[in-house]
Amino acid sequence: MAVVVDLIEKLVVEIVDVRRVVRCPHCGFKTARVHDRRRLLVHDLPTGGRPTELRWLRRRFVCGECSERSWEDHPEIVLGRRTHVTRRLARQLVRDVNAMSIREVARRHDLPWHYIMALTSSWSERVALDRRRRRCRILLIDETSLRRGHRYVTVVINGDTGETLGIVAHRNTAALSGILLAQGHRWMRGVKVVVSDGSVPYRSAIGTHLGHATHVLDRFHVARWFAAGMIEVRRRSQRIGEHGSRPAFEPEIFRSRYLQLTRLDQLRDHRIESLGKVLQGPARTRSSMADAPTPVRHPPRPRQRRGQPGSRRLHRDL
Numbered sequence: 322m323a324v325v326v327d328l329i330e331k332l333v334v335e336i337v338d339v340r341r342v343v344r345c346p347h348c349g350f351k352t353a354r355v356h357d358r359r360r361l362l363v364h365d366l367p368t369g370g371r372p373t374e375l376r377w378l379r380r381r382f383v384c385g386e387c388s389e390r391s392w393e394d395h396p397e398i399v400l401g402r403r404t405h406v407t408r409r410l411a412r413q414l415v416r417d418v419n420a421m422s423i424r425e426v427a428r429r430h431d432l433p434w435h436y437i438m439a440l441t442s443s444w445s446e447r448v449a450l451d452r453r454r455r456r457c458r459i460l461l462i463d464e465t466s467l468r469r470g471h472r473y474v475t476v477v478i479n480g481d482t483g484e485t486l487g488i489v490a491h492r493n494t495a496a497l498s499g500i501l502l503a504q505g506h507r508w509m510r511g512v513k514v515v516v517s518d519g520s521v522p523y524r525s526a527i528g529t530h531l532g533h534a535t536h537v538l539d540r541f542h543v544a545r546w547f548a549a550g551m552i553e554v555r556r557r558s559q560r561i562g563e564h565g566s567r568p569a570f571e572p573e574i575f576r577s578r579y580l581q582l583t584r585l586d587q588l589r590d591h592r593i594e595s596l597g598k599v600l601q602g603p604a605r606t607r608s609s610m611a612d613a614p615t616p617v618r619h620p621p622r623p624r625q626r627r628g629q630p631g632s633r634r635l636h637r638d639l
């Protein structure tokens with residue numbers, strides 16, 4: 322090891338590996354015969370704020386057994402195609418990318434943008450692979466849109482750790498089945514509880530691949546279906562006249578629409594009493610309630626999240 326350049330704006334250090342004997346990667350025999358050497362520029366962490374470069378005098382060995390030649394490796398040096406960095410710098414780059422943009426990281430360390438990008442994506446692939454390999458007892462499945470109202474995706478999360486295991490396009494059976502199958506059968510057997518919104522496509526995929534697990538429907542969706550059913554029945558019940566006639570709605574039922582969607586323990590006594598009257602109401606109301614189909618079978622899609630009377634309040638209450 323020798324300092325080659327020692328300036329305020331730059332430090333260059335020449336390094337060599339002190340191991341005399343290496344193992345031939347072709348046949349596994351040991352060799353100490355150096356064929357030639359070449360200098361390789363390796364970027365390192367700054368030293369006291371000074372950009373630091375290493376000049377690695379990299380040796381090429383020739384094997385006494387199979388006569389193959391091979392360049393040596395070093396566990397602390399990450400070799401790229403053109404850019405090479407020390408492992409500790411690679412770790413710092415990944416940390417920096419978490420805090421700032423790729424462009425800023427590239428500028429700060431004076432490294433090519435493409436290099437930082439490639440390092441980041443290979444790192445995140447490794448992290449994702451590691452996450453997916455781990456056992457998962459509680460699996461959370463949800464749909465979301467990356468931009469509001471656009472392109473739905475299915476998100477799968479490990480409920481024990483809170484880590485995202487995968488995000489795939491669409492919210493259909495094939496999308497969810499794809500993620501589950503990619504995890505492998507052993508991993509799927511390890512899932513004990515699966516939580517979903519209970520939509521038909523998800524239920525179908527869960528039934529096929531995670532039939533052994535307990536399927537829990539999250540209470541947000543259960544409450545939403547219940548509210549949708551409640552609203553549907555009210556709309557049928559409250560109509561007393563034909564379209565266009567006045568009054569069109571039974572005022573008592575119509576006025577109690579928010580009460581109907583409020584949780585019982587949030588209601589004062591007099592409210593419970595007036596709600597009870599509405600629910601017991603005229604016989605017509607009760608029979609049309611009984612006749613109404615159960616809308617729960619067709620859960621509304623999230624577009625309806627807003628705009629339903631009382632639904633916001635209900636969600637807040639939960």
Ligand SMILES: [Zn+2]
Nearest residue numbers: 345348384387
């Ligand atoms: Zn060999």
